[in-house]
Amino acid sequence: xxxxxxxxxxxxxxxxxxxxxxxxxxxxxxxxxxxxxxxxxxxxxxxxxxxxxxxxxxxxxxxxxxxxxxxxxxxxxxxxxxxxxxxxxxxxxxxxxxxxxxxxxxxxxxxxxxxxxxxxxxxxxxxxxxxxxxxxxxxxxxxxxxxxxxxxxxxxxxxxxxxxxxxxxxxxxxxxxxxxxxxxxxxxxxxxxxxxxxxxxxxxxxxxxxxxxxxxxxxxxxxxxxxxxxxxxxxxxxxxxxxxxxxxxxxxxxxxxxxxxxxxxxxxxxxxxxxxxxxxxxxxxxxxxxxxxxxxxxxxxxxxxxxxxxxxxxxxxxxxxxxxxxxxxxxxxxxxxxxxxxxxxxxxxxxxxxxxxxxxxxxxxxxxxxxxxxxxxxxxxxxxxxxxxxxxxxxxxxxxxxxxxxxxxxxxxxxxxxxxxxxxxxxxxxxxxxxxxxxxxxxxxx
Ligand SMILES: [Zn+2]
Ligand SMILES: [Zn+2]
Numbered sequence: 001x002x003x004x005x006x007x008x009x010x011x012x013x014x015x016x017x018x019x020x021x022x023x024x025x026x027x028x029x030x031x032x033x034x035x036x037x038x039x040x041x042x043x044x045x046x047x048x049x050x051x052x053x054x055x056x057x058x059x060x061x062x063x064x065x066x067x068x069x070x071x072x073x074x075x076x077x078x079x080x081x082x083x084x085x086x087x088x089x090x091x092x093x094x095x096x097x098x099x100x101x102x103x104x105x106x107x108x109x110x111x112x113x114x115x116x117x118x119x120x121x122x123x124x125x126x127x128x129x130x131x132x133x134x135x136x137x138x139x140x141x142x143x144x145x146x147x148x149x150x151x152x153x154x155x156x157x158x159x160x161x162x163x164x165x166x167x168x169x170x171x172x173x174x175x176x177x178x179x180x181x182x183x184x185x186x187x188x189x190x191x192x193x194x195x196x197x198x199x200x201x202x203x204x205x206x207x208x209x210x211x212x213x214x215x216x217x218x219x220x221x222x223x224x225x226x227x228x229x230x231x232x233x234x235x236x237x238x239x240x241x242x243x244x245x246x247x248x249x250x251x252x253x254x255x256x257x258x259x260x261x262x263x264x265x266x267x268x269x270x271x272x273x274x275x276x277x278x279x280x281x282x283x284x285x286x287x288x289x290x291x292x293x294x295x296x297x298x299x300x301x302x303x304x305x306x307x308x309x310x311x312x313x314x315x316x317x318x319x320x321x322x323x324x325x326x327x328x329x330x331x332x333x334x335x336x337x338x339x340x341x342x343x344x345x346x347x348x349x350x351x352x353x354x355x356x357x358x359x360x361x362x363x364x365x366x367x368x369x370x371x372x373x374x375x376x377x378x379x380x381x382x383x384x385x386x387x388x389x390x391x392x393x394x395x396x397x398x399x400x401x402x403x404x405x406x407x408x409x410x411x412x413x414x415x416x417x418x419x420x421x422x423x424x425x426x427x428x429x430x431x432x433x434x435x436x437x438x439x440x441x442x443x444x445x446x
Pocket of ligand 1: 015016017018019021211212213214
């Protein structure tokens with residue numbers, strides 16, 4: 001079934017979860033030579049003049065082709081090509097895009113992947129114009145999402161922008177993307193094992209909304225990707241297609257639920273934390289999806305450990321009564337600099353460290369322990385499976401392989417519970433009073 005058919009299938013009736021799921025994207029074309037459909041798409045939106053946004057890499061990869069196709073189709077356009085070799089999604093880039101924008105244009109075409117798309121979404125939202133993204137790499141799952149992952153005031157933030165009206169995934173273009181970007185795409189898909197697992201047990205522990213149908217959609221997409229993983233390394237058409245479709249579906253699953261739950265869990269927080277540290281301290285960071293893959297590897301090992309634990313109520317209560325939030329806030333500040341303040345602010349409304357709330361959660365955890373373990377067994381990758389997959393893709397297994405100091409991994413894990421208001425593995429570890437043991441185990445497990 002095509003993705004557009006999946007969307008209309010979900011949209012046509014109320015889901016058993018109680019929601020009517022909708023997605024903003026209007027058209028998705030994934031095939032070899034998909035960019036040939038551009039003139040028709042522009043006409044469908046009554047576009048008279050297109051504004052093309054690309055950077056030098058993506059322009060070489062697909063921008064020139066896009067211009068040629070528009071020339072042949074008799075469609076006028078202006079273009080702005082960022083000159084930076086490594087472009088960042090920040091105020092400067094958005095400012096450049098707006099200042100170079102040609103006001104005679106009535107439709108925007110982003111040619112690129114993560115960064116260009118994030119900027120393009122903001123530009124089209126600001127200009128109130130339809131937006132088409134021509135994907136150059138299946139590297140992350142933001143194609144169908146209505147938010148932009150940006151750095152703002154040197155902080156990593158997720159801004160509400162707008163979802164592309166049309167997504168064009170030309171397999172002939174994407175299969176020639178840098179290999180690291182194909183790997184990153186697979187990494188962002190591997191993360192979904194963790195996200196679905198955490199979403200499902202959070203539903204048990206916190207009563208948070210969960211939709212089995214959306215979870216099933218994501219599971220199916222992940223399986224297609226991992227089944228094809230080896231062929232991805234050879235740039236096989238079907239493998240590239242599976243990853244791109246999976247990433248688009250990941251975005252749609254988020255749109256369906258209005259949550260990041262179906263697509264990101266603790267492994268994404270590992271990645272966010274390393275990005276925050278890069279912004280704050282200039283330490284190394286890698287592509288989002290590569291970091292998510294490494295985060296998934298750590299998560300797989302930690303889940304394997306937690307499965308063998310018997311919850312001990314007294315131990316958990318003692319741990320929590322000894323927990324000093326002010327001391328912890330200062331540790332967060334040392335570790336993350338300015339970014340820590342947003343997390344500390346979040347706790348004021350969230351109150352996840354409230355002793356009373358902890359007691360209630362702990363009761364639920366203890367009485368549902370078998371169920372929680374069952375979810376972990378059903379949903380999580382075994383460490384050996386994760387390792388096999390990463391090795392088959394010639395991907396890194398550890399932080400140090402991507403230039404990140406192995407010594408910060410325990411603190412990364414502990415800080416991951418504060419990144420967003422989501423119940424993820426380190427929160428479960430904290431609730432059980434086993435944070436310190438698990439932390440010590442992370443590096444030993446390697
Ligand atoms: Zn549902
Ligand atoms: Zn992601």
